[in-house]
Amino acid sequence: MKLNNFELAFVLGRLLLGLNFLMHGLVRIPKLSVFSAGVEKEFAAAPLPPALVSAYAHALPFAEGAIGLLLLLGLWTRPALVAAMLVIMSLVFGSSLLEKWSLVGDQLLYGLYIITLVLHLQRNRLCLDPLAVVETRSN
Template sequence: MFGHGLVRFPKLSSFSSWMVTGFEKSILPQALVVSFSYALPFIEFGVGFLLIIGLFTEVALISGTAVMILLIFGSSLIESWEAIPSQLIHVMIFVWLLQFKGGNGISADQLFFRK
């Protein structure tokens, strides 16, 4: 997630154009696609960064899962079936990590929010 967001920052406009072009024939309004395409890299970067440092881990994992579900929905709308397996793998990893979110003793969550 961190890397996806990071590499899209310098080419935000072209990424948005690519995404809008991909969704031209979908039922989604163009304004929604444009908004999402500009927000997505920041969300991906933020979720990835929080997971790397282990801060607000549960929120980051749930947010990452929600983003991936939206991406799966979008991929389905444009029949981009080849993208869905990797998106599903991300969801499975996020859900799996949610089961063990308290087990990372060196995370920022453990440092700042010890119970």
């Protein structure tokens, strides 16, 4: 299959984001207790219930890893991008509570990146989406 430049750009962008999310998960899962303890300590003064912060910190690496794997495979790409955006939105929420505005800026760039991929989903190639049961094409 020969890809045009637009298709190649989309595939490379999808793979890059997928690798980023997957690696976030893979490096955090083996040290999950250390990671979650750090998040809990950081949010100790935030107006969130500690149990919620703990649950989030324990779930985040698995969500990141799953999203990353789906994007790398090109499986359920549209729902995976929506999930990636929801993760980024949750990170913006948390970073804003902590008033870590430089992190919010970085997270906004992730959001723009994801939006760009969503806008160009029709260029998705070298993926498993055609084999998936869930409809992933946009209107």
